[in-house]
Amino acid sequence: MNKIARDRLVAEVARIVEEANIDLDGKAVACLKAALRNERNELAQGILAEIVENQEIARNERIPICQDTGVAVFFVELGNEVFLDFNLEAALNEAVATAYTKGYLRKSIVRHPLDRVNTKDNTPAVIHVRPVMGSTLRIRFAPKGAGSENMSAIAMLTPADGFAGIVRFVVDVVRRAGGKPCPPIVLGVGIGGTFEKAALIAKEALLRELDDEAMNPRDRELEQALYQAVNATNVGPMGLSGDTTCLAVKVNSYPCHIASLPVAVNIQCHAARHKEVIL
Amino acid sequence: MLRLTLPMNEATRLSLRAGDRLLLSGVIYTGRDAAHQRMVDALQKHENPPFSYDGSLIYYTGPSPAKPGRPIGACGPTSSYRMDPFALALMPAGLRIMLGKGPRGKAFRDALVKQAAVYLVVTGGIGALLSKRVLSAATVAYPDLGAEAVYRLEVVDFPAVVAYDAVGGNLYGDLDD
Numbered sequence: 001m002n003k004i005a006r007d008r009l010v011a012e013v014a015r016i017v018e019e020a021n022i023d024l025d026g027k028a029v030a031c032l033k034a035a036l037r038n039e040r041n042e043l044a045q046g047i048l049a050e051i052v053e054n055q056e057i058a059r060n061e062r063i064p065i066c067q068d069t070g071v072a073v074f075f076v077e078l079g080n081e082v083f084l085d086f087n088l089e090a091a092l093n094e095a096v097a098t099a100y101t102k103g104y105l106r107k108s109i110v111r112h113p114l115d116r117v118n119t120k121d122n123t124p125a126v127i128h129v130r131p132v133m134g135s136t137l138r139i140r141f142a143p144k145g146a147g148s149e150n151m152s153a154i155a156m157l158t159p160a161d162g163f164a165g166i167v168r169f170v171v172d173v174v175r176r177a178g179g180k181p182c183p184p185i186v187l188g189v190g191i192g193g194t195f196e197k198a199a200l201i202a203k204e205a206l207l208r209e210l211d212d213e214a215m216n217p218r219d220r221e222l223e224q225a226l227y228q229a230v231n232a233t234n235v236g237p238m239g240l241s242g243d244t245t246c247l248a249v250k251v252n253s254y255p256c257h258i259a260s261l262p263v264a265v266n267i268q269c270h271a272a273r274h275k276e277v278i279l
Numbered sequence: 280m281l282r283l284t285l286p287m288n289e290a291t292r293l294s295l296r297a298g299d300r301l302l303l304s305g306v307i308y309t310g311r312d313a314a315h316q317r318m319v320d321a322l323q324k325h326e327n328p329p330f331s332y333d334g335s336l337i338y339y340t341g342p343s344p345a346k347p348g349r350p351i352g353a354c355g356p357t358s359s360y361r362m363d364p365f366a367l368a369l370m371p372a373g374l375r376i377m378l379g380k381g382p383r384g385k386a387f388r389d390a391l392v393k394q395a396a397v398y399l400v401v402t403g404g405i406g407a408l409l410s411k412r413v414l415s416a417a418t419v420a421y422p423d424l425g426a427e428a429v430y431r432l433e434v435v436d437f438p439a440v441v442a443y444d445a446v447g448g449n450l451y452g453d454l455d456d
Contacts, residue, residue: 043440047402050438054405058353063407067343067353067426104352106343106426116313118425147358147380147403179381179451180358182403238402239382239451240440271404 002079002135004279006086009137013095016141016275017072018103021064024055027210028272031247035184044242048184051237051270065271069105070143072096072125075204079134082279089127092139097121108146128200140207142274148181148267154199157261166191166222166263171229173265174246179239182269184247186210187226190264191219193254198262205250206268207276212250219251226251237270247272282436286334287376295397295441297448303437307336307378308419311357313427315365317420322372329420329429332373336399339379341426342416343406351416351432353406356380359398363387370394378439382451388443395445401438412437 029052036048058065074092100107100122109123110116153173157165170189177185190202214220226249236242247270256262283291285305295301308330310318321328339359343352359379366377367390375396380403391398401409413432420429442450 050402050405050408054408057411058407061407063346063349063410064343064353065407066404067341067355067406068357069343069353104344104346106341106352108341108426120425150358179400180360182380238380238400240400241452269404 001081001083002137002279003083003085004137006091009279010091010095010098012277012279013092013139013141014099016139016277017096017099017143018105020141020273020275021069021103021105021143022062023059024065024271024273025275028247029055031210032184032270035244035247039237039242039244041236041242043240044237044244047237047240048244064105065273066145066269067106068108068145068147069100069122070145070273071109071149072122073142073144073203074125074127075140075207076127076129077132077138078129079132079136081135082137088129092125092127093123096125097123128204137279138276139279140274140276142207145269145271148185148269151177151181152202152264152266154195154262154264156195157263159259159261161261163222163225165261167225167229169263170226170265171233173267174230174235175233177267178235181267182271183235183239184237184244184270186247186268186270186272187230187249188266188268189222189226189249189251190266191222191251191253191262192256193262194256194260195262197254198264199266201252201254202264202266205252206266206272207274208250210248210272214251216253219253222251223249285336285376287336288334292376292397293395293445295444297441297444297450299441301399301439301441303336303439304435305433307338307432307434307437309338309340309342309430309432311339311341311427312361313424314421314429315362315369319365319368322368328372330431332369332375334376335374336376336378337374338432339377342410342430343426345416349410351410351413354410354413355406356401356403359383359400366390370396383443388449391443392445392447397441397445398443399439400442400450401440409437
């Protein structure tokens with residue numbers, strides 16, 4: 001039995017929330033630097049160089065990488081041998097409020113989509129909890145910016161659309177988004193499941209390591225095909241043309257109904273921020 | 280690279296061409312979704328604008344809070360297309376230099392040429408770098424909006440590229456049509 005104290009959880013989560021906004025992880029930096037080496041368009045090279053310089057300034061001077069410090073998204077894996085004598089969602093929200101207030105992060109959440117009154121502490125977070133076996137609590141955090149979130153899309157394709165239909169839909173979403181989601185982007189693609197499951201696994205795909213590959217060979221093949229097709233669009237950094245439209249494509253899949261082929265595309269900007277803590 | 284000072288006179292504005300790379304210095308004003316709504320409301324009620332639009336640049340940003348000792352936090356651009364409906368009303372009122380990120384809609388581009396306005400862009404997601412080009416920041420209107428308030432920024436060598444010029448030049452080419 002792993003009994004986790006509330007204070008410890010709040011402090012650890014507040015720490016990763018603040019760090020995620022300031023310290024872009026090494027794999028994302030490596031992707032950006034590789035893109036800068038390979039880019040042939042001069043204006044695009046300049047943009048990629050600014051992006052690389054920006055993340056260094058952010059880390060060294062502890063300034064947020066981007067002023068859009070996002071909506072706080074958590075993916076939590078809760079082991080069956082973990083004991084919590086408090087409300088996990090309330091504790092995660094307390095950590096978010098602490099980090100966004102004390103860490104000089106922007107508060108971007110309004111209490112209702114129509115009355116649009118700011119909650120002033122960036123809560124509530126969006127929290128997904130999955131029960132797993134084991135004695136640990138794994139908490140993954142991503143601050144999700146709206147520029148790229150707003151360009152995300154879902155389609156309920158039919159089985160006949162298949163692999164080619166998925167590629168067509170994803171490339172169309174990227175083309176129509178153009179410069180709006182701050183390319184070079186990372187694409188989280190969810191295929192299968194139901195309407196909401198596809199969107200959820202697409203979001204979760206964005207928290208994968210940038211240099212990993214899907215376990216399933218079909219998903220892996222789709223990742224490679226999409227990476228090639230998206231980078232052939234010439235959307236380019238900030239939509240101003242170039243070789244670098246996406247840094248990575250992550251496909252997650254789930255079984256689905258005999259009549260369905262849901263496809264969700266969650267777009268992440270080049271500030272592919274995420275951190276995790278295991279308690 | 281063209282070094283320009285804000286506010287900017289009409290002749291300079293009209294001389295800009297899509298693709299020109301700029302370094303901006305001087306005074307600029309910020310405003311995004313909520314501030315634009317209020318600026319348009321003020322215009323419709325014949326109230327004074329939050330700052331003089333003549334020759335002024337509006338920068339679409341909602342900065343993160345300034346740390347002690349710094350004028351501003353991260354202050355990169357937000358997506359400009361959301362400001363299209365407001366810009367249609369504000370351009371004829373004199374607000375003809377806009378700075379943001381990303382392509383905009385056809386109605387906006389047509390109105391921009393009609394008003395001989397210019398739309399500049401700066402790389403999105405480099406808010407830490409851009410914060411180093413801001414010398415001072417002061418709230419001039421709508422303080423209750425927090426990050427969305429109108430700020431007067433004094434900037435030096437703030438990088439920008441002309442995306443749409445006053446004669447229909449379009450750096451995004453056909454990508455957004």
